[in-house]
Amino acid sequence: MKKIFVTGATGQIGSELVPELRKKYGRDNVIMGLFDKQPEGDLADGPSEKCDVRDKKKIEEIVREYGVGSIIHLSSILSATGEQNPQLAFDVNMKGLYNVLEVSKEQSIEKLIYPSSIAVFGPDTPKENTPNETILRPSTMYGITKVAGELLGNYYFEKFGLDVRGLRYPGIISWxxxxxxxxxxxxxxxxxxxxxxxxxxxxxxxDTMLPMMYMPDAIKALMDLAEAKLGNLKHHADYNLGAMSFTAGELAESIKQEIPGFTCTYEPDFRQKIADSWPKSIDDSAARKEWGWKPEYDLTAMTKDMLKNLKEKLKEEK
Ligand SMILES: NC(=O)c1ccc[n+]([C@@H]2O[C@H](COP(=O)([O-])OP(=O)(O)OC[C@H]3O[C@@H](n4cnc5c(N)ncnc54)[C@H](O)[C@@H]3O)[C@@H](O)[C@H]2O)c1
Incomplete structure (x- = not known):
């Protein structure tokens, strides 16, 4: 089997995706790309390479050396960090992605998958049940790089026949x-x-309402999209993806059901403006129709699972 190379593999999503990929495709078939954080525990038990995605030669080397057939590109600077350092966000998100696209094209990579985000939407986008095809005028550097990333992905598919797939993750919750x-x-x-x-x-x-998703659903979505039949896909780098929507107050209330006496206060900072520019809920009917997307977790189920696992984790860390 040709190998799968995962960039940004020790981040929030990569650290949970890699074990699932290893389970499905075999430990030695998944190569972790590391940047500033080393893998810990079981995650360290498998092939890995240091890789700054701004260094195209290094990506080329890894693809050639390991016989990589698919790339899952997770390296990114996220929205809040991106607003504090827009130059870095542009550099990593644009140059990094361009390098990955070019290497994929030049080395005939079979599949390139990378997440986009609800950050592609902006203040002018309809907020309720936001359609897949709608106004994309984000107000953050992160969102701008994500829109460009989607357009580039669709361009590489049309122009060079590269099989690019991507989904617009909402906020991902994990322990x-x-x-x-x-x-x-x-x-x-x-x-x-x-x-x-x-x-x-x-x-x-x-009262801030945003679309969110529990990590097991986020992993399932990416793996299902990766396995979908290309012939069934009418979209490529830009699938809307939804699971649940709730306000910060409703989230606090769901925790109070499990931890009586829990209190939450609210002191909005610069991130409020970013949150206000994003949708409240997402129409993901294209993903449901074209590759069978269906989330499993709602707020109550997620809160129960989060608290159970997090309590155990925090006890072990003591
Ligand atoms: N977590 C979410 O809520 C969420 C929501 C929407 C979209 N996404 C997208 O999913 C993808 C993965 O996100 P995540 O939550 O795991 O992010 P994360 O910040 O936890 O991980 C990103 C990874 O990128 C790496 N990185 C940073 N600069 C790099 C560089 N120059 N070269 C190589 N790697 C570098 C970091 O080391 C980190 O491991 C990103 O594309 C992100 O935009 C995430």
Missing amino acids: KTPPGGGTTDYAVAIYYEAIKQKKYTCFVRE
Whole structure:
């Protein structure tokens, strides 16, 4: 089997995707691309290579040396960090992606998969049940790089026949690896603080509603899209993907059901403006129709699972 190369493999998504890929395709067939964070525990048990995605030669070397057939490109600077350092976000997100696209084209990679984000939408986009095809005028550097990334992916498919696939993740909630500087990080931090302190100060308003997804669904979506029959796909780098939508207040309430006495206060910061520019809910009917997307977790099921796993994790870390 040709190998799968995963860039940004120790991030929030990569650290959970890699074990699932190894389970399905075999440990030695998944090559982890490492940047600033080393893999820990079981994650360290498999092939890996240091790789800054801004270095095209290094990507070429890895693809050639290992006989890579598919690339899953996860390296990125996320929305909140991107607003604090827009130059870095442009550099990593644009140059990194362009390098990956070019190497994929030159070395005849069979499939290139990379996530986009709800950050492609902006203040002018319809907020409720946001359609797949709609206004893409984001107000963050992260969103701008994601729109360009989608357009490039579709261009490489049309122009060069490269099989590019991508989905617009909503905020991803998970307990294994902390998130990497996004606007929806509050929806993860709130669980940690609920267990540790029984209180949390949230950086968006109580009535802020955003689309979210639990990590097992996020992993399933990416793996299902990767396996979908190309002939069934009418979209390529830009599938809307939804699972659930809730306000910060509703999230706090769902935790209170499990941890009585938990309190949440709200002190919005610069991330409020980013959150206000994003949709409240997503129309993902294209993904459902073209490759059978169906999420499993709602808010209640996610909160129960998050708290159970996070409690165990935090106990072990003590
Ligand atoms: N987590 C979410 O809520 C979310 C939501 C929407 C979209 N996404 C997208 O999913 C993908 C993965 O996100 P994540 O949540 O795992 O992010 P993350 O921040 O946890 O991980 C990103 C990874 O990129 C790596 N990286 C940074 N600069 C690099 C460079 N120069 N070269 C190589 N690697 C570099 C980091 O080391 C990190 O491992 C990204 O494209 C992101 O935009 C994530």
